[in-house]
Amino acid sequence: MIIDEQAKRPARLDTWEAVLEQLGRVRDAADEAEKIELLVELIVNLRLLGQDQAIPDRRTRSGDMESIYADLERATRAMLDSAVSPSSRFIYYAREVVKKLPIKQDAEDMIEQIRMAAEAFEEERDEDDPMRGFAGDLRKEVHRRLSPRIIHAYLEPYLALVERGDPEPMIRAGYVALPGRVDPADERGSFLDLARDLKERLDYLWDYGVGDMAAVKRSLEQSMPLFERCFLRAEVSGFLEMLTPERLAKRHVAADMLKRLASFKRSIKESFTESRISLYDMLLVDLSLGRLIFLLANDLTNNRFLEVTPRNGKEALGVLAELLNISTVKGLAIGDADRNLLALEELRAQSTYDYVRAKRCLGSICDELQGYLQRDIIDRMSGPLNRALEAYGVPTSRLSQIKTRFFNNFIRRTQVHVLSEFVEKVRSAIDAELERQSVSRQLYADYRLAEGGAAPAREACVAATWRETHDSIRPTLGGKGNGLIDMARLGLAVPPAFILGYPIFAACDADGELDAGLGAIVDEQLAELERRCGRRLGDPERPLVVSVRSGAPVSMPGVMVTVLNVGLVPEVRRAICRRSDCDFAEALYRRFLDNAAGALAAMPPRTDSDQRERAPAELKSAPTDELEAYLRASLGDGFLSDPREQLMQSIRLVYASRKSSAVDAFSRTLATTIRADTAVTVQRMVFGNLNDASMSGVVITRDPITGADRLFGDFKRRAQGEEVVMGSVDTESIEHVDEAVAAELEACKRRLVDYYRQDLDLEFTVEDGELYLLQTRAAKLGAFAQLVADKEFLERGLIRLEEFHSRLERLEMANASIALPRADFRFRRWNPPLAVGVPINGGVVSGTLVLSDDCLKEAEARRESVVYLAHTTKPTDFTVMNGANAIVTVYPGRTSHAAITAMSINRTCIVGVESAELDLAARLVRFRLADGSGHVTVAEGERVTADGNTGAIYRGVAPISEFFLPVSVITEAIRREEDPVEAARAVGALIDEKLSGLSRETSMRRSGLDSPAARGMGRVIVRVDANVALADGAVADRRSILRFADTLRTLLDRGATPIVCSHLGDPGAITGSVRSREEQYRDYSLRPIADVLSGILGERFTFHETSVATSGLLVTASDMLEGKVNLLENLRFATGEKDNDDAFAMAIAELSDGWYVNDAFNVCHRRHASIVGVPRFCRNRLAGPQVVAELSVIGALLDEPERPFVAVFRGTSQATDLGAQLGVMSAIINRVDAMLVTGPGVEAIRPRLEALGHQAPGRLVVLPSEAELKEALDGAGTVLWSGASGLSDDGWSEPDASGDPVAAALGRAAARNASVVVCSATDRYGRGAPGSRLHLSSGPAAFLEFLERLSLPGVTALDPD
Secondary structure (H helix, E strand, O other): OHHHHHHHOOOOOOOHHHHHHHHHHHHHOOOHHHHHHHHHHHHHHHHHOOOEOOEOOOOOOOOOHHHHHHHHHHHHHHHHHOOOOOOHHHHHHHHHHHHHOHHHOHHHHHHHHHHHHHHHHHHOOOOOOOOHHHHHHHHHHHHHOOOOHHHHHHHHHHHHHHHHOOOHHHHHOOOOOHHHHOOHHHOOHHHHHHHHHHHHHHHHHHOOOOOHHHHHHHHHHHOHHHHHHOOOHHHHHHHHHHOOHHHHOOHHHHHHHHHHHHHHHHHHHHHHHOOOOOHHHHHHHHHHHHHHHHHHHHHHHHHHOOOOOOOOHHHHHHHHHHHHHHHHHOOOOOOOHHHHHHHHHHHHHOOOOOHHHHHHHHHHHHHHHHHHHHHHHHHHHHHHHHHHHHHOOOOHHHHHHHHHHHHHHHHHOOHHHHHHHHHHHHHHHHHHHHHHHHHOOOOOOOOOOOOOOOOOOHHHOEEEOOOOOOHHHHHHOHHHHHHHHHHHHOOOOOOOEEEEOHHHHOOOOOOOOOOHHHHHHHHHHHHHHHHHHOOEOOOOOOEOOEEEEEEOOOOOOOOOOEEEEEOOOHHHHHHHHHHOOHHHHHHHHHHHHHHHHHHHHHOOOOOOOOOOOOOOOOOOOOOHHHHHHHHHHHHOOHHHHOHHHHHHHHHHHHHHHHHOHHHHHHHHHOOOOOOOOOEEEEEEOOOOOOOOOOEEEEEEOOOOOOOOOOOEEEEEEOOOHHHHHOOOOOOEEHHHOOHHHHHHHHHHHHHHHHHHOOOEEEEEEEEOOEEEEEEEEEOOOOHHHHHHHHHHHHHHOOOOHHHHHHHHHHHHHHHOEEEOOOOOOOHHHHOOOOEEOEEEEOOEEEEEEEOOHHHHHHHHHOOOOEEEEEOOOOHHHHHHHHHOOEEEEOOOOOOOHHHHHHHHOOOEEEEOOOOEEEEOOOOEEEEEOOOOOOEEEEEOOOEEEEEOOOOEEEEOOOOOOOOEEEHHHHHHHOOOOOOHHHHHHHHHHHHHHHHHHHHHHOOOOEOEOOOOOOOOOOEEEEEOOOOOOEEOOEEOOOHHHHHHHHHHHHHHHOOOEEEEEOOOOOOOOOOOOOOOHHHHHHHHOOHHHHHHHHHHHHHHEEEEOOOEEOOEEOOOHHHOOOOOEEEEOOHHHOHHHHOOOHHHHHHHHOOOOOEEEEOOHHHOOOOOHHHHHHHHOOOEEEEOHHHHHHHHHHHHHHHOOOOOEEEEEEOOOOOHHHHOOHHHHHHHOOOOOEEEEEOOOOHHHHHHHHHHHHHOOOOEEEOOOHHHHHHHHOOOOEEEEEOOOOOOOOOOOOOOOOOOHHHHHHHHHHHOOOEEEEEOOOOOOOOOOOOOOEEEOOOHHHHHHHHHHOOOHHHHOOOEO
16 A cells, blocks of 8 residues: 555655645554655655755745744644654654754754765865865764864864964874875865864854753753643753753763753653653654753763773763663664663673673674664665655666765764764773783783784794794794793703794695695604604604694683694504503593594584584594594594604694684684684693503692682693593692692792793693693783782782783773682571582672573573583583683582683683582482582572682572772872882782771671761761651651651761751552652652651751752752751652662762761662662761661671570461562571471462471471460570561560460560560561660561671671771
């Protein structure tokens, strides 16, 4: 139907009459799909007119224009009114039409004129004009990155050069040679006029005081009656007052304004759906708001964030999130925006950087943006565009150029363009940082082939351990080869080896086939190796057996292949078997086959039709004859029988591994642009599996988590090194190695660390009691260990102070803050882990337990965190490991592939979880209990927590607090220090202070109002719990208010100015009905609480009723009244409160003089802005009296509860109540003497209770009747009660009078002065009986959560005492 109608419609819409007719057709269209098709046609024509001489604009610009404009307005209103419940897509295209009509065209015209002027500034120049390149740069900047920077970086330098003859600004702008090539007198006046016009227009756009923003502000002020209808007048008015040049000069304020504008757009859209305003009015206001968004977004992305670096990266992610959020508000279908917004928020919330995860997230956003542009703009508009160009008779030769310009101009004027450009900028910054990290601290990162110089001759790119190596070829030898050369040069025991540099393989064909020239080079080097070893390859009597190893420019642990035991042709194997041990010979041969088959299977196909022999399904378990057949079929019969052929093919396999999928995945993950090339090392084998005096191992020269200066790693007796690297059941910690070997390793460590001035990982083999070093490379340490190492190097004089500062800067770029290693303190007693292994790389991850690729893909699709558990890992598992957030292995291996790879890609890692039994068929894990009494089964897909700091694995979410030391604090502490020794001492003191403070951080003690620090507060933010019940608009129970009113009086008496904030209910989560914004503000205002406080405090109180709105805070510090209690409105009116938005938290913090007091224990388990965000921006963070009291009681329960300690969990009619408390039950069951569960809801969770009972046999009792509580509590020294108590404030003196068995039992316990703690939402306002040891928790949910997790976000945010 639409196609038939298209044939009848005029395709040229180049007059006002044609535009009006098209608007009428949209109005009369039968359905929305047809309306959208007509709108798209209109958009295409309006944007084409005047853009090319073949498409003239015949819309009249004279005559009765007012009448024409009035007709257009009426037609547009009628067209928009015809849309019933329009979709977001219809609204989007309607907005694009309105933008191009004279009723709302000023903004479009301004930007169009700027872009046209920039184009003319370039295109009207001759090809040999020396200014043409500069003009091209200016045009590109205008089209792609319009911002105030263009004024300072282009126009002002140009005008200075041409008008005044001053070259300096142009030189500072980066155009060093241009002033010398330009004669200002030759510059045409028309170009000067264009530049002046551009500057004038851009000045107007970004003069936040009197320019375009001022005009938009006036337009919005004139729309106040419309905002009144949307219940936004006060909010918008307050926003416009804050929109000043002085405030916008701060980057975080400009970002906050962007967030507020998104909030307004959302509210305006909601007002339309609520029929408060028409679609026409909504679009006009929306376009004005969009104008402000355009100014702020371009200023931020192209000017304030001209460069994105690790230091401003999290802020940049925040701006990116706001731009994505604005796009969703506009209704743009950009993939799963909510999922991406959540991922961005998680990245910003982390204390340290996760660049790999950020890269994946931004890649997803990029893909979805491109999909949107293709689907909703290019594909949608291509048909109408082609028809229009045909109707206008555009010559075929011009079609491509016009189409390209049309889509470029359209896309560059959209919000999506700004978002897309900024995503690319942030992603490029992340790639650059990953690139920097990939080479940072590499031993040979400084080796580079001379740029532009002649490469070394092919035959010269060979090195050997027995001769000096010229520096010119060192860049071609890879990390492994260079390490062997250096170790040999230092006189350390290294098996003889020769290294074939990258250029040697330049003549090999694309498939890696080796040429004759390379064969000659190998033959020559092999002959010398044979002479030095006194052995010959393939000689049965004195056989030379070699390894063939890769050596990439940047370390890729285990990613490229190694082939061990090359040279074991049949006659050699038979000779070894005759002389010594057939098992030994067969073990060597089997490893050779495994290595060769694995390398062959990893080779990429040569062509799409490559019919290479299929590898056995399971290489490791395939019979030997099957592997031999596979290798013969693929590599020829000579591979297994001819020693030279075996060596050459092994070299080829190793070199070909540079193109494997594992290498590609590793390179892409770490964003490395260094070519995936490899040198090849041929080295005499030494056998760690020769006899009982032989072993192989890998060590790191320092503990990678704690930084302790001791060897860290594993070894295995009678084994080749691959068994250690791949993880094996019977590897041993290096702590248990023979003393003689340990002493030799320690000596080698000192020699090498002093030489390289950094820590290393070393691969070694002991053959028949003699130690050999096989490899050295830079160790990947945790951030804390790296700091400790660098501090010690500074102390020892290995590095200078300047180098230490440089290393600190790199550490800050990579991590921002350093996670402190910690002992497990007391948490295991409360929430014992399922199992404990060896921690390798720190971090705490709660996520989905994954055992298989399928489950990983499902978890990734849901964007869940993943804890990957395997027996061990191998190089081909890199993609799986990269997709995981934590890696756990059953087999030990402190320096295994899993450990080294996890450290390389910064994943939390635990190895050696030996109590875990994997059942891959059933997709579950059985964790053996430490006492041998049974096991705990966890199925794949369940939530677990991996604590990489302590090696513990927990069931469920166990958000263990991590503690961080910002690197900037260290930098500042030694900024002025000139003495290296004193600088090292200062850093050591800071580390010691932070480590000793961990016990305080994890204790219950927090600085309160009685601490010496609480002096001279001035303005102080006080978070209280005013979330009280209301009845008929008044407070139903004043007890909670009376509690925190005492705190406010104390602060007033000390001369402070309390700025009080709280929430009341949850206005944004109303169920069962849809309330208007007026109703929400009426029903959830803190006015009733203000009335109570006013009665208590009198003139010393004021209520800022219009202080908080959806978009954020509407007051500043100047609005606060000194010497009075200043109550802000309900914080949850602002979306930033529950989102823990930084800008909202900072705005609240800026009301104070850097002081914060939390007197609301009931909300300390929340991660909201006023609870955890505001403290981050205050210098002093204190606990109020209620928080101090709760922590004191918790401390008593944790430390020395009076025995017997009885915990009671009482269910209600809601069956979920008890189920929600299983976590705390599990956490404390090993601590209490008895745990009683009773009341409704027990049956619903009985199977889980029975499982819990196995955790502590004999302690958990399910009481069928609450009447049995009396006997159960008799004699209890401590009672922890969860659930309704049935007690009233005045009923304690006569505990049996109530007739309620529960109240009677508790009353008797309190009456005999037992310690009774009640966690009950119905009792939290009570104060308890005077003189008793009864405590009614003011925050029952938070109290129980603290017992479960031993931390709360709101408590951790406060200063320790």
